[in-house]
Amino acid sequence: xxxxxxxxxxxxxxxxxxxxxxxxxxxxxxxxxxxxxxxxxxxxxxxxxxxxxxxxxxxxxxxxxxxxxxxxxxxxxxxxxxxxxxxxxxxxxxxxxxxxxxxxxxxxxxxxxxxxxxxxxxxxxxxxxxxxxxxxxxxxxxxxxxxxxxxxxxxxxxxxxxxxxxxxxxxxxxxxxxxxxxxxxxxxxxxxxxxxxxxxxxxxxxxxxxxxxxxxxxx
Amino acid sequence: xxxxxxxxxxxxxxxxxxxxxxxxxxxxxxxxxxxxxxxxxxxxxxxxxxxxxxxxxxxxxxxxxxxxxxxxxxxxxxxxxxxxxxxxxxxxxxxxxxxxxxxxxxxxxxxxxxxxxxxxxxxxxxxxxxxxxxxxxxxxxxxxxxxxxxxxxxxxxxxxxxxxxxxxxxxxxxxxxxxxxxxxxxxxxxxxxxxxxxxxxxxxxxxxxxxxxxxxxxxxxxxxxxxxxxxxxxxxxxxxxxxxxxxxxxxxxxxxxxxxxxxxxxxxxxxxxxxxxxxxxxxxxxxxxxxxxxxxxxxxxxxxxxxxxxxxxxxxxxxxxxxxxxxxxxxxxxxxxxxxxxxxxxxxxxxxxxxxxxxxxxxxxxxxxxxxx
Ligand SMILES: Nc1ncnc2c1ncn2[C@@H]1O[C@H](COP(=O)(O)OP(=O)(O)OP(=O)(O)O)[C@@H](O)[C@H]1O
Ligand SMILES: [Mg+2]
Numbered sequence: 198x199x200x201x202x203x204x205x206x207x208x209x210x211x212x213x214x215x216x217x218x219x220x221x222x223x224x225x226x227x228x229x230x231x232x233x234x235x236x237x238x239x240x241x242x243x244x245x246x247x248x249x250x251x252x253x254x255x256x257x258x259x260x261x262x263x264x265x266x267x268x269x270x271x272x273x274x275x276x277x278x279x280x281x282x283x284x285x286x287x288x289x290x291x292x293x294x295x296x297x298x299x300x301x302x303x304x305x306x307x308x309x310x311x312x313x314x315x316x317x318x319x320x321x322x323x324x325x326x327x328x329x330x331x332x333x334x335x336x337x338x339x340x341x342x343x344x345x346x347x348x349x350x351x352x353x354x355x356x357x358x359x360x361x362x363x364x365x366x367x368x369x370x371x372x373x374x375x376x377x378x379x380x381x382x383x384x385x386x387x388x389x390x391x392x393x394x395x396x397x398x399x400x401x402x403x404x405x406x407x408x409x410x411x412x413x414x415x416x
Numbered sequence: 417x418x419x420x421x422x423x424x425x426x427x428x429x430x431x432x433x434x435x436x437x438x439x440x441x442x443x444x445x446x447x448x449x450x451x452x453x454x455x456x457x458x459x460x461x462x463x464x465x466x467x468x469x470x471x472x473x474x475x476x477x478x479x480x481x482x483x484x485x486x487x488x489x490x491x492x493x494x495x496x497x498x499x500x501x502x503x504x505x506x507x508x509x510x511x512x513x514x515x516x517x518x519x520x521x522x523x524x525x526x527x528x529x530x531x532x533x534x535x536x537x538x539x540x541x542x543x544x545x546x547x548x549x550x551x552x553x554x555x556x557x558x559x560x561x562x563x564x565x566x567x568x569x570x571x572x573x574x575x576x577x578x579x580x581x582x583x584x585x586x587x588x589x590x591x592x593x594x595x596x597x598x599x600x601x602x603x604x605x606x607x608x609x610x611x612x613x614x615x616x617x618x619x620x621x622x623x624x625x626x627x628x629x630x631x632x633x634x635x636x637x638x639x640x641x642x643x644x645x646x647x648x649x650x651x652x653x654x655x656x657x658x659x660x661x662x663x664x665x666x667x668x669x670x671x672x673x674x675x676x677x678x679x680x681x682x683x684x685x686x687x688x689x690x691x692x693x694x695x696x697x698x699x700x701x702x703x704x705x706x707x708x709x710x711x712x713x714x715x716x717x718x719x720x721x722x723x724x725x726x727x728x729x730x731x732x733x734x735x736x737x738x739x740x741x742x743x744x745x746x747x748x749x750x751x752x753x754x755x756x757x758x759x760x761x762x763x764x765x766x767x768x769x770x771x772x773x774x775x776x777x778x779x780x781x782x783x784x785x786x787x788x789x
Binding site: 250252274275277278298 | 417418419420423426427429430691692695696697698699700701702703705781782783786789
């Protein structure tokens with residue numbers, strides 16, 4: 198199986214070089230793999246996920262994802278739009294936009310017509326089991342429902358990779374389990390690569406592989 | 417496209433009270449511009465009509481006075497004007513200002529009975545006055561505002577003038593005032609042998625009014641000045657200039673204050689939405705789209721302000737025009753130019769004020785913005 202994510206000696210420092218958020222990461226993730234990244238707070242998990250998602254540039258090393266070189270200097274906007282889908286822990290959604298409108302947001306840069314966008318977004322909302330809540334606004338939705346909307350949005354534009362940063366971190370264990378069921382199903386059916394950052398061992402155990410981090414390194 | 421516009425509208429709508437306050441602030445500036453523009457335009461139309469009374473080619477006034485109403489031309493000068501080659505007719509008019517119950521600036525036009533035809537006033541009721549009598553032909557607007565009919569009297573400087581007719585010229589200053597015998601007004605105001613202005617018509621031989629008036633002024637050696645259009649008024653009336661300057665200064669202030677208002681509002685909403693902007697960038701929005709969204713919000717503030725500002729401005733004009741004194745000085749001049757200026761100011765203010773916050777929004781690094789709670 199080919200590796201969709203390849204990181205070599207990846208470094209990211211903050212505050213000059215006082216904070217070594219990533220201090221030489223070597224990581225390969227195979228196409229279609231389901232990986233959990235675990236480790237104590239401050240170990241660099243979110244920073245790593247941000248690099249994989251093209252939200253920030255590494256300082257040094259090599260990083261290529263889905264054949265794209267993510268090192269400094271390139272504009273990663275269309276990479277973010279097409280190759281990856283993000284789910285965060287909290288405040289994922291634009292509160293003034295309905296669930297449906299939130300799912301449409303990533304499609305703004307695509308060439309789809311308005312009607313087609315809407316249709317696809319409705320399908321995704323249906324897929325995450327929120328068909329009846331499509332017109333609801335985020336503040337009216339429960340935490341679990343909001344994460345479902347976030348997952349639907351991450352699936353817009355059919356990315357090959359889903360990146361989730363503590364997607365269950367602010368949910369009770371029951372809704373957390375449901376969100377993980379959903380993510381696992383989507384991973385299982387869609388041949389997508391799924392990378393989840395989590396604190397919870399129960400969440401980590403669902404992954405096919407656990408990558409443990411400490412002080413900016415993989416251990 | 418439609419969805420994008422809807423998003424911009426929603427972004428403003430969710431901060432309703434702030435949007436309303438900002439729009440109010442900008443629209444007051446725009447309203448001021450509209451109001452002042454309509455008034456100055458109306459006033460200058462009135463003055464233009466005064467100097468062109470009865471289709472005169474130009475008006476002669478005293479050369480070096482601070483205000484038109486102080487102008488004084490002697491009987492000898494009037495004779496000299498009449499004798500100037502190329503002058504077909506020259507009619508002296510003395511202006512007098514009196515206070516009446518409803519109008520603190522009621523204008524009396526003193527004119528000789530035999531010259532009255534030159535004013536080209538329509539007599540809608542009654543007759544013109546007889547020379548030497550304390551008789552007054554009142555303007556239509558004044559008659560209405562002061563509720564005067566033929567046979568009524570109007571006290572003027574201790575004398576009771578009898579209303580003998582009602583006239584109309586279409587000039588609010590004339591229609592809001594009255595015509596009286598020149599000699600009577602001269603005596604009352606102790607201005608014997610003086611007039612304020614001389615209405616001149618030239619003969620057919622004169623083709624170029626401008627060079628004619630130039631020569632004319634030279635002949636009188638600066639003692640007299642000619643007014644062929646309202647622009648010439650600055651030589652005898654600083655009031656018009658002051659108004660023009662005030663109007664421009666207020667427009668500039670409105671742009672600056674409005675621009676700062678927009679910048680403040682949009683800046684605040686950009687910073688409050690730092691995380692949201694991070695999310696938009698994370699899901700693949702281009703910088704340009706974020707920029708367009710924020711600029712769009714600023715622009716919409718401007719468009720709303722233009723609408724509200726023009727409405728307020730027109731409302732204020734409507735209110736002002738209920739006053740008799742306003743009616744007797746101006747007809748509102750709703751020229752296209754004024755609305756054009758209002759739109760221009762609104763657009764400048766909103767785009768100018770929105771540019772910096774919009775640029776700042778594109779400078780957020782997505783990762784940093786997402787760390788923001
Ligand atoms: N933009 C930044 N500026 C300064 N320091 C940063 C920045 N981003 C991350 N850091 C620091 O880098 C280190 C790693 O942060 P990161 O968010 O990746 O940790 P994490 O493993 O996700 O922790 P948590 O489990 O608490 O989310 C921390 O010390 C953090 O304070
Ligand atoms: Mg984290």
